Amino acid sequence: MALRRLVGVTAFTVAGVGVWAHSRDDLTRRTRNVQRRLRCLLQEKGSDVTHSQPSSYFRSALAESSTPFSDSLEDIPYWAKSTETVPKKFPAKSSAIVVQPQVSFLEIRKRIFSNAESVNVLRGKVSHFQSCSFGANLEIEDTFAVEPRLKSSNGALFGVFDGHSGKAASKFCQDELFSFLKYICAENRNNNLISKKGFLIADECFLTRAFDEKRYQDGLSGACSIVSHISGNAITIGNAGDCRCIIARKISNESEIPKYRAIQLSNDHQISTNGSERERILREHPNEVNIIRRDRVKGRLEPTRGIGDGKYKRMEFFERSSAAQTESVWTPPYTTAEPEITQHRLTKDDEFMIMATDGLFQDLSSQEVVDFAAQFVHSNKNSPSDSKSQNVSGHLVEKALLAASEHRFGRVGEQENLNLILNLEPGGERRKVHDDVTILTVFFNGSSEHESDSAVSIGHNEPEPPTMRHCKNSHS
Ligand SMILES: *[C@@H]1O[C@H](CO)[C@@H](O)[C@H](O)[C@H]1NC(C)=O
Ligand SMILES: *[C@@H]1O[C@H](CO)[C@@H](O)[C@H](O)[C@H]1NC(C)=O
Ligand SMILES: *[C@@H]1O[C@H](CO)[C@@H](O)[C@H](O)[C@H]1NC(C)=O
Numbered sequence: 497m498a499l500r501r502l503v504g505v506t507a508f509t510v511a512g513v514g515v516w517a518h519s520r521d522d523l524t525r526r527t528r529n530v531q532r533r534l535r536c537l538l539q540e541k542g543s544d545v546t547h548s549q550p551s552s553y554f555r556s557a558l559a560e561s562s563t564p565f566s567d568s569l570e571d572i573p574y575w576a577k578s579t580e581t582v583p584k585k586f587p588a589k590s591s592a593i594v595v596q597p598q599v600s601f602l603e604i605r606k607r608i609f610s611n612a613e614s615v616n617v618l619r620g621k622v623s624h625f626q627s628c629s630f631g632a633n634l635e636i637e638d639t640f641a642v643e644p645r646l647k648s649s650n651g652a653l654f655g656v657f658d659g660h661s662g663k664a665a666s667k668f669c670q671d672e673l674f675s676f677l678k679y680i681c682a683e684n685r686n687n688n689l690i691s692k693k694g695f696l697i698a699d700e701c702f703l704t705r706a707f708d709e710k711r712y713q714d715g716l717s718g719a720c721s722i723v724s725h726i727s728g729n730a731i732t733i734g735n736a737g738d739c740r741c742i743i744a745r746k747i748s749n750e751s752e753i754p755k756y757r758a759i760q761l762s763n764d765h766q767i768s769t770n771g772s773e774r775e776r777i778l779r780e781h782p783n784e785v786n787i788i789r790r791d792r793v794k795g796r797l798e799p800t801r802g803i804g805d806g807k808y809k810r811m812e813f814f815e816r817s818s819a820a821q822t823e824s825v826w827t828p829p830y831t832t833a834e835p836e837i838t839q840h841r842l843t844k845d846d847e848f849m850i851m852a853t854d855g856l857f858q859d860l861s862s863q864e865v866v867d868f869a870a871q872f873v874h875s876n877k878n879s880p881s882d883s884k885s886q887n888v889s890g891h892l893v894e895k896a897l898l899a900a901s902e903h904r905f906g907r908v909g910e911q912e913n914l915n916l917i918l919n920l921e922p923g924g925e926r927r928k929v930h931d932d933v934t935i936l937t938v939f940f941n942g943s944s945e946h947e948s949d950s951a952v953s954i955g956h957n958e959p960e961p962p963t964m965r966h967c968k969n970s971h972s
């Protein structure tokens with residue numbers, strides 16, 4: 497994403513504020529709020545930042561935050577899940593605030609929606625889907641994959657992959673995970689595209705190949721992975737990590753915007769939010785002290801499942817990682833690619849499904865996400881194809897950025913908050929305020945009730961094997 501690279505602190509101007517303020521009082525109040533907020537932020541920085549010589553500070557802040565080795569503590573942002581409610585305390589460590597003249601909502605939306613897409617499917621239960629992603633890292637580490645019209649059945653596959661410590665693992669999931677799932681399904685001669693074995697073998701191949709080709713850095717990268725298979729009215733989810741899948745079920749038609757209940761189809765796999773994952777790791781390593789520190793595996797990794805993350809699974813990757821210089825006890829595997837598999841039967845009130853990386857849920861609950869999405873889906877009910885032009889995923893990305901900005905800077909107004917966050921340097925300061933966000937919203941066709949479709953065979957049209965070299969041993 498070509499986000500403007502900012503080279504210095506431009507004096508704050510209030511000129512842009514007038515564009516959207518409703519009244520003079522409103523304007524004065526908001527302006528004062530913004531100024532107070534900014535003063536406070538600049539004070540946090542102490543004397544380092546002045547309006548006249550900011551760029552050297554900014555450069556050093558950048559230098560501090562870019563670490564050469566990607567498995568350092570840098571992959572652990574400060575905002576790791578907490579159950580506090582907004583407004584939260586500011587992080588103790590202050591950061592470089594670059595203030596620019598405000599850009600308009602139109603410009604903001606152009607940037608946030610720049611890769612938003614809406615795609616018609618019109619097959620089986622799937623009417624259409626929308627995608628949008630937005631990077632906090634210099635190069636976004638999230639990926640997604642869709643195969644909305646599987647050749648051998650009426651089904652559809654959707655996947656969202658949240659990469660960390662580089663992009664190799666999430667890129668691998670995007671390019672190859674579906675092939676592994678199809679291959680294992682064909683081999684098993686059943687209809688279960690989502691299988692534990694599919695995830696596990698894909699993971700083994702990724703790591704073995706990276707090691708054999710001496711791409712150690714690639715093998716150290718990881719990806720939380722969630723895949724859904726929709727066939728007829730049946731949805732099967734495979735989840736390894738902290739991406740999430742939610743169904744929006746209509747529960748009332750009474751108001752103009754119907755009410756929805758968020759039904760979460762996956763559980764997050766993180767130490768901080770999942771007690772059974774914490775216990776699993778402690779149980780599997782009974783004599784290892786300090787295995788969980790700061791709510792992370794070995795004080796470092798937040799998700800407990802995923803593809804890749806070589807050093808948490810194999811000694812040979814640990815030995816080639818920077819962790820080997822400081823950690824004396826290391827007994828992998830700690831994390832696993834084994835997905836939790838859940839199933840759901842769609843009802844006629846299930847209108848859409850959201851699959852997203854945890855960047856969406858950093859400051860928003862599943863129910864809040866569904867409530868926001870409902871507003872966009874129903875904001876112009878007269879046009880039948882409206883939800884197609886609304887880019888619900890784009891609006892949700894915007895909400896996630898707004899929530900992250902309010903969390904970090906306090907609530908100063910939608911436009912100011914979005915400006916504040918968009919003006920942060922990708923990869924550096926921005927990564928400390930929010931995470932990469934990737935959202936797929938899949939809309940269901942309520943009028944088709946193809947109950948029988950779910951029985952359509954998938955397994956017997958032998959798909960091409962994925963690139964299985966290096967996998968002979970694990971593939972039994
Ligand atoms: C949503 O995306 C479509 C293209 O897929 C575009 O035509 C439309 O203008 C977008 N809508 C908004 C509100 O950005
Ligand atoms: C929904 O399904 C019906 C029957 O299969 C079809 O005629 C209609 O075009 C579909 N509508 C959408 C929006 O997918
Ligand atoms: C909402 O209205 C539609 C169409 O009248 C109906 O099919 C559906 O069951 C209603 N849903 C709820 C939750 O009341």
Ligand SMILES: *[C@@H]1O[C@H](CO)[C@@H](O)[C@H](O)[C@H]1NC(C)=O
Pocket residue numbers: 763764765769770771772773836
């Ligand atoms: C934690 O993960 C396990 C395994 O997927 C799951 O069964 C459990 O429900 C999760 N717990 C929470 C609180 O999400």
